Amino acid sequence: MANTSDVIIIGGGIIGAATGYYLAKAGLKVRLFERGYLCSGSTGRCIGGVRQQFTSESSIKLMMRSVELFSEMGRELGTEVHWHPGGYLFLAHDESKKRAFLSNIAVQQSAGLKDVRWVDAAEVRELFSLVETRGLLGGSYCPSDGQAYPFAVVGGYAGKIRELGGSVHAFTEVAGILQEGGRAKGIKTAAGQEHYSNIVINCAGPWARDVGRLGGIEVPVEPERHEALITEGVEYLGMPMLVDYRTDGGYFQQFRHNGQFIGCYTPQPNVPGTSSESTYGFLREMPRRMLKLVPALGEVKVIRQWAGSYEMTPDGNPIVDRTGLGGLYVVAGMCGHGFMLGPAVGEAAAEFIRTGSRGGLLADFALERAFSSREAMK
Amino acid sequence: MAKDLIICRCEDVTEAEVLQAIEQGAATADEVKRLTRAGMGHCQGRTCRRLINQMLARQLGQNVSDQRTVTQRPPLQPVSLKVLAESES
Numbered sequence: 373m374a375n376t377s378d379v380i381i382i383g384g385g386i387i388g389a390a391t392g393y394y395l396a397k398a399g400l401k402v403r404l405f406e407r408g409y410l411c412s413g414s415t416g417r418c419i420g421g422v423r424q425q426f427t428s429e430s431s432i433k434l435m436m437r438s439v440e441l442f443s444e445m446g447r448e449l450g451t452e453v454h455w456h457p458g459g460y461l462f463l464a465h466d467e468s469k470k471r472a473f474l475s476n477i478a479v480q481q482s483a484g485l486k487d488v489r490w491v492d493a494a495e496v497r498e499l500f501s502l503v504e505t506r507g508l509l510g511g512s513y514c515p516s517d518g519q520a521y522p523f524a525v526v527g528g529y530a531g532k533i534r535e536l537g538g539s540v541h542a543f544t545e546v547a548g549i550l551q552e553g554g555r556a557k558g559i560k561t562a563a564g565q566e567h568y569s570n571i572v573i574n575c576a577g578p579w580a581r582d583v584g585r586l587g588g589i590e591v592p593v594e595p596e597r598h599e600a601l602i603t604e605g606v607e608y609l610g611m612p613m614l615v616d617y618r619t620d621g622g623y624f625q626q627f628r629h630n631g632q633f634i635g636c637y638t639p640q641p642n643v644p645g646t647s648s649e650s651t652y653g654f655l656r657e658m659p660r661r662m663l664k665l666v667p668a669l670g671e672v673k674v675i676r677q678w679a680g681s682y683e684m685t686p687d688g689n690p691i692v693d694r695t696g697l698g699g700l701y702v703v704a705g706m707c708g709h710g711f712m713l714g715p716a717v718g719e720a721a722a723e724f725i726r727t728g729s730r731g732g733l734l735a736d737f738a739l740e741r742a743f744s745s746r747e748a749m750k
Numbered sequence: 751m752a753k754d755l756i757i758c759r760c761e762d763v764t765e766a767e768v769l770q771a772i773e774q775g776a777a778t779a780d781e782v783k784r785l786t787r788a789g790m791g792h793c794q795g796r797t798c799r800r801l802i803n804q805m806l807a808r809q810l811g812q813n814v815s816d817q818r819t820v821t822q823r824p825p826l827q828p829v830s831l832k833v834l835a836e837s838e839s
Binding site for chain 2: 408409410411412416523527531540542543603604605650652655656658659660662663669670671672673674675676677678
């Protein structure tokens with residue numbers, strides 16, 4: 373049947389695109405639906421950082437796999453994705469942060485992340501002379517963390533899905549999940565078209581709860597607004613992503629491929645909802661925070677600000693699982709780490725959906741769980 | 751027109767690259783932007799936006815007036831981090 377495929381994916385961000393790619397690569401016919409243009413949800417609004425420094429073993433190992441996949445991605449997808457292992461440096465300005473980082477480093481190293489290490493302020497100065505080290509004790513530094521360009525990554529996966537015989541339907545909103553005998557049978561678009569498949573995957577990111585409800589399934593994902601800004605491109609200065617967890621801190625990096633600085637901070641208190649409106653307060657505050665960490669950037673010009681959604685679960689870990697409706701899966705709740713987790717989560721999710729085997733990597737990501745532990749490096 | 755005609759001068763995007771993006775399925779200026787970076791540079795599309803909408807309309811057999819507009823975002827022109835950081839609340 374013309375409107376039949378092996379898999380239907382709802383959501384054209386990194387998670388839908390990566391999951392779709394790995395399913396297509398395994399020989400399944402994939403049909404991907406996106407309400408807007410590809411990357412129009414969270415992925416295209418993220419700042420492109422990729423790090424392995426997490427606090428739970430499953431996230432660390434997934435991210436180590438993602439870094440492997442990012443480093444091979446240009447060849448795999450036949451397109452330049454601007455992967456660059458520029459490193460991540462988490463800054464500690466007080467003893468309790470230092471202790472927390474030291475214990476995280478021990479967990480990360482025992483999970484196999486060998487190049488993460490504590491660097492004291494003098495070494496930070498030596499490595500990255502532009503970073504302000506007054507009041508700094510040091511930081512948790514992992515040189516194999518890095519960056520990639522979100523639009524190129526998602527575009528690359530989508531291109532491969534098409535090449536492998538699948539299809540990508542942009543500007544096509546899914547309005548219903550077709551069901552028969554307690555199983556998902558396909559989807560119905562907002563324009564009333566029906567597409568049939570025995571496997572339907574909810575990769576709707578911040579809208580995963582809404583999409584879950586189309587199938588009568590509760591997905592505990594709450595969107596939160598995060599603002600960001602980007603500067604003009606300037607000479608690449610070779611700094612890592614800087615992460616400052618203080619309440620007046622933030623995180624930013626410079627893309628190597630075009631020299632633009634891009635950054636954001638976590639608002640206090642958080643701002644629930646999927647609004648992508650930006651505020652003047654952020655436009656004033658983010659530069660202050662950036663210049664506090666790297667004073668030399670004062671003359672670099674901001675060219676755009678925007679906002680996007682983090683898709684939070686109660687414990688800060690993703691959800692990758694089947695649901696109470698047969699054939700309906702959920703791969704969502706990446707909690708602000710969707711872009712970096714995407715390749716490894718997509719690969720593992722595709723394996724789970726094809727074989728039913730969850731493997732070790734997805735053990736913590738069941739839909740029904742206590743949600744009691746917390747990912748600390750969020 | 752020459753293939754290497756620059757459409758987006760901030761990001762050095764050529765006419766050929768925009769046409770290729772449209773061939774790959776881009777049907778809106780937003781999609782062309784994400785595929786080629788046209789409009790993502792210093793002037794944020796002030797120069798190329800109209801050209802791209804005209805190219806889309808021509809290639810897709812549509813009217814320019816039917817094209818979706820791209821989202822405009824602050825600041826209206828580039829402002830240095832220092833000026834923003836020192837601005838009053």
